[in-house]
Amino acid sequence: MSANLINITNHNPTNRKLWMAAIKPPMYSVAMMPIWVGTAVAFTETKIFNAAIFFTFLAAAILILAWENLSNDVFDSETGIDKNKPHSLVNLTGNKLLIFLLGNLFLCLGLLGILAIAWWQHDPTVIGLIVVCCILGYLYQGPPFRLGYQGLGEILCFFAFGPLAVSAAYYSQTQTWSILNLAASVIVGIATTLILYCSHFHQVEDDLAAGKRSPIVRLGTQRGAQVLHWFTGSIYIFTFLFVLWGIFPVWTLLSWVSLPFAIKLCRHVQENHYQPEKVSNCKFIAVAVHFWCCLLFGAGFIV
Ligand SMILES: C/C(=C\COP(=O)(O)OP(=O)(O)O)CCC[C@H](C)CCC[C@H](C)CCCC(C)C
Numbered sequence: 001m002s003a004n005l006i007n008i009t010n011h012n013p014t015n016r017k018l019w020m021a022a023i024k025p026p027m028y029s030v031a032m033m034p035i036w037v038g039t040a041v042a043f044t045e046t047k048i049f050n051a052a053i054f055f056t057f058l059a060a061a062i063l064i065l066a067w068e069n070l071s072n073d074v075f076d077s078e079t080g081i082d083k084n085k086p087h088s089l090v091n092l093t094g095n096k097l098l099i100f101l102l103g104n105l106f107l108c109l110g111l112l113g114i115l116a117i118a119w120w121q122h123d124p125t126v127i128g129l130i131v132v133c134c135i136l137g138y139l140y141q142g143p144p145f146r147l148g149y150q151g152l153g154e155i156l157c158f159f160a161f162g163p164l165a166v167s168a169a170y171y172s173q174t175q176t177w178s179i180l181n182l183a184a185s186v187i188v189g190i191a192t193t194l195i196l197y198c199s200h201f202h203q204v205e206d207d208l209a210a211g212k213r214s215p216i217v218r219l220g221t222q223r224g225a226q227v228l229h230w231f232t233g234s235i236y237i238f239t240f241l242f243v244l245w246g247i248f249p250v251w252t253l254l255s256w257v258s259l260p261f262a263i264k265l266c267r268h269v270q271e272n273h274y275q276p277e278k279v280s281n282c283k284f285i286a287v288a289v290h291f292w293c294c295l296l297f298g299a300g301f302i303v
């Protein structure tokens with residue numbers, strides 16, 4: 001049996017854990033929330049809900065994020081930054097080409113789903129917006145740009161998962177634009193960017209060695225942990241202000257139910273920012289903050 005096949009068929013628990021860490025199932029809620037929130041705002045404003053478009057968009061978003069993650073492992077294998085990362089899909093399979101081709105297959109299927117939406121609407125706007133998201137995703141990690149290595153990933157992430165993806169979801173239902181939806185997209189964008197920011201805390205040593213100037217490399221873990229308080233707090237402060245100004249319905253304050261996760265995240269990082277093995281799970285606490293915050297925020301528009 002080849003080494004690759006041994007890797008894939010070895011069912012011991014450690015190997016299963018590595019595969020789960022490589023595939024990152026909880027991370028895929030990140031692709032779903034912009035579609036959920038954009039569709040919820042569209043429903044509030046227009047009472048339009050097209051289920052076929054909603055579910056096609058959800059599936060396509062998941063496929064596109066799968067491409068982003070698979071190609072991240074491919075491109076990172078070329079810079080050496082993942083050499084200590086056993087849960088990289090390239091390291092697990094030992095087959096970079098396979099992961100590259102699989103990633104591109106997911107991208108094509110995802111874009112086909114979005115193309116179907118554009119076809120049903122006789123309007124290329126949604127595919128245009130999602131192609132721009134994919135270009136930002138490539139600029140983040142792909143050669144020769146690798147803007148994530150310059151510490152610019154958070155900006156790309158905010159625009160891709162915030163204004164662009166949420167506007168695309170809104171437009172896919174209504175074929176119009178909305179200022180309310182743009183304001184809502186700011187909340188989704190910040191909550192998603194929080195996850196990316198948290199993902200750097202445990203990687204400072206490997207990032208430095210590979211020349212990646214992530215925000216945490218630039219700030220240091222201590223200041224990074226302090227900035228995290230403001231970053232996390234801004235989600236709740238902005239939501240409150242938008243409610244106060246009469247822009248968001250009061251029920252969007254339901255998103256504050258996610259505050260315990262946000263407090264847990266800030267405390268955990270404050271206490272462990274300098275211990276990579278302890279802080280490494282903070283990304284998944286941030287995923288919980290994002291999930292509950294965006295789920296309830298979207299629900300607040302429908303209630
Ligand atoms: C792949 C991403 C982060 C991983 O970064 P890193 O290399 O530090 O992680 P590892 O340690 O695990 O190697 C996320 C990058 C996000 C990017 C800036 C923007 C992606 C845009 C998406 C393609 C947009 C999808 C939108 C969808 C809702 C239609």
Ligand SMILES: O=C(O)C1=CC(=O)c2ccccc2C1=O
Pocket residue numbers: 024027030065068069157192193195196199283
């Ligand atoms: O593996 C990761 O660190 C991330 C994967 C991912 O898909 C994503 C999407 C949006 C924001 C952050 C992240 C990650 O950090």
